[in-house]
Amino acid sequence: MPELPDVEVFKRYLESTVLPKSITDVEVTDYTVLANTTQPALQRELVGNAFMSVQRHGKQLFLHTDGPAILAMHFGMTGKPVYYRQPEKKPEHPRVTFTLEEGYRLAFDCQRLLGRIHLLKDIDAFLRTHEIGPDALRIDEGDFAEAIQNSRSGLKSLLMDQTRIAGIGNVYADEILFRAHLSPRHKAARLTPAQTTTLYRDMKYVLEQAIAQQADRNRYPRTWLTPQRTKKSPGCPRGCGPLRQGKVNGRTTYWCPKCQE
DNA sequence: AAAATCACCTGTCCGC
DNA sequence: TGCGGACAGGTGATTT
Numbered sequence: 495m496p497e498l499p500d501v502e503v504f505k506r507y508l509e510s511t512v513l514p515k516s517i518t519d520v521e522v523t524d525y526t527v528l529a530n531t532t533q534p535a536l537q538r539e540l541v542g543n544a545f546m547s548v549q550r551h552g553k554q555l556f557l558h559t560d561g562p563a564i565l566a567m568h569f570g571m572t573g574k575p576v577y578y579r580q581p582e583k584k585p586e587h588p589r590v591t592f593t594l595e596e597g598y599r600l601a602f603d604c605q606r607l608l609g610r611i612h613l614l615k616d617i618d619a620f621l622r623t624h625e626i627g628p629d630a631l632r633i634d635e636g637d638f639a640e641a642i643q644n645s646r647s648g649l650k651s652l653l654m655d656q657t658r659i660a661g662i663g664n665v666y667a668d669e670i671l672f673r674a675h676l677s678p679r680h681k682a683a684r685l686t687p688a689q690t691t692t693l694y695r696d697m698k699y700v701l702e703q704a705i706a707q708q709a710d711r712n713r714y715p716r717t718w719l720t721p722q723r724t725k726k727s728p729g730c731p732r733g734c735g736p737l738r739q740g741k742v743n744g745r746t747t748y749w750c751p752k753c754q755e
Numbered sequence: 756a757a758a759a760t761c762a763c764c765t766g767t768c769c770g771c
Numbered sequence: 772t773g774c775g776g777a778c779a780g781g782t783g784a785t786t787t
Contacts, residue, residue, distance in 0.1 A: 495780065526764085553781080571780040572765080587765090606764045608781060647757060656782085664780060744759060745780075 496553060496569035498630055498661030499704035504575050505550045508557065511577040512600050516544040517559070519593035527589040527604055531613040539563035539613055540592070545600075551621060551629050552660025562615050570608025576601040630661040631701055638694045642682045649685075650678035651743045653697070661701070664745045665711075665720055670700045672719040672731075677754045678742045723748055 496504070517540045522533040543559040550556070555575075557565040567575070576585040579598050588601035590611055602611060614620045628637060641659060645652045652658060653667040662670070671678050674696040676689065685693065707713040714720050719737075722728035728737040734752035741747065 497781090568781085570764090570782080604764095605766070606780090608764060610782095651757075654781095741759090743757095744761095746778085 495571055495663075495665075496573060497663035497666050498550075498553060498701055499666065499709040501550055501553050501555055501569065501661075502705050503709045504569070505548050505555060507577070508545075508548045508555070508575055508600075512545045512557075512594065512598075513548070514544045514546050514560075515594040515596075515598060517541055517592050517594060521591045521593070522589070523591070524589040524604075524607065526607045527602065527609050527611050529610040529612045531611065535613060536590075540565070545594075549617070551617070552626055552656060553663070554626065554660075556617055564614050564617060566612040566614055566620065567602060568610045568612075570604060570606060570610070572606045573602065573604040573609030576603045625657045627656060627658045627660050630659050630697060633659060635691065635694050638697075639687070639690050642685055642690050642693075645682040647682060648679040648742065649676055649682050649693075650745075650747065652682045654743065654745075662697070664747075665723070666700060666704065668723075668748050669704075669719050670697045672749065672754060673700055675754055678747050678749055680755070719748060719750075 520533065520536040520540055522528065522536070539561065540559060540563055543561040543563065545557050546560050547558045548555060549558065553568060555567045557567070577598065577600050578584060585601050585603040587603050587605045589604045589607070590602040592600040594600060602609065612620065641652065645658070647655070649671060650667050653662045653670060654664065668678070674693045676693060711720055717731050719731060722731065722737055728739065728748060729735065730737055730750040730753060732750065732753050734750050737748050738751045739746065739748050
């Protein structure tokens with residue numbers, strides 16, 4: 495679930511809570527989420543420093559400290575940051591908990607253990623080694639068009655390929671393609687320049703609007719596709735009739751067979 | 756080279 | 772009531 499809009503909301507949440515608070519302890523309750531680090535390393539690199547800024551790239555969040563260490567969070571499907579002070583506000587699945595000054599805490603909460611935490615010093619090197627492409631909200635139209643032309647895959651696969659465009663997941667790929675009137679399996683390289691421009695603008699529009707709604711799917715307009723995903727008989731918001739549902743790239747996909755060419 | 760498949764995980768929901 | 776199975780959805784490895 496945490497795709498680009500969700501992670502952007504997490505970023506703003508952290509900016510308004512943990513900045514600039516110093517770290518006094520790090521507790522690890524499940525080592526599964528530690529990707530390239532250990533509890534002693536987190537302690538050594540973070541305790542005594544403060545969180546100073548937050549940066550997002552795709553679905554990845556980077557917390558800068560006033561030391562050399564940068565903490566990278568990826569939330570998998572069910573992860574979220576939780577900031578709290580009262581013990582009764584502790585979330586259900588805290589895997590790593592940072593104790594901050596004045597008794598505040600930041601928990602990396604992750605029900606399904608698919609999230610990961612990295613400790614690093616150089617974001618560019620991290621993005622290179624993990625082959626994470628340009629962020630979907632910062633890629634310019636020329637680079638986007640190039641990615642489209644160089645691709646041999648279908649549109650949905652391309653939009654979800656983090657090495658080529660970072661940040662879009664299953665739900666927003668469908669929403670973007672619906673808005674653009676394009677079918678998920680349509681070959682990317684077959685788009686006309688005009689269609690490419692439309693898709694680029696629709697991608698930005700959907701992501702920006704989702705962020706403006708705090709990535710809260712209950713707040714999305716009835717004209718969007720996403721609210722139909724949870725319905726028993728999903729129908730095209732444009733009134734074309736029932737939506738089609740199937741697997742594209744192994745992921746549950748909704749699209750309108752009438753208005754998505 | 757792209758797409759399909761499985762594995763990783765847990766909680767929820769559906770049907771028998 | 773209870774239990775098995777499908778499903779949710781991001782990613783990475785493996786197979787087709």
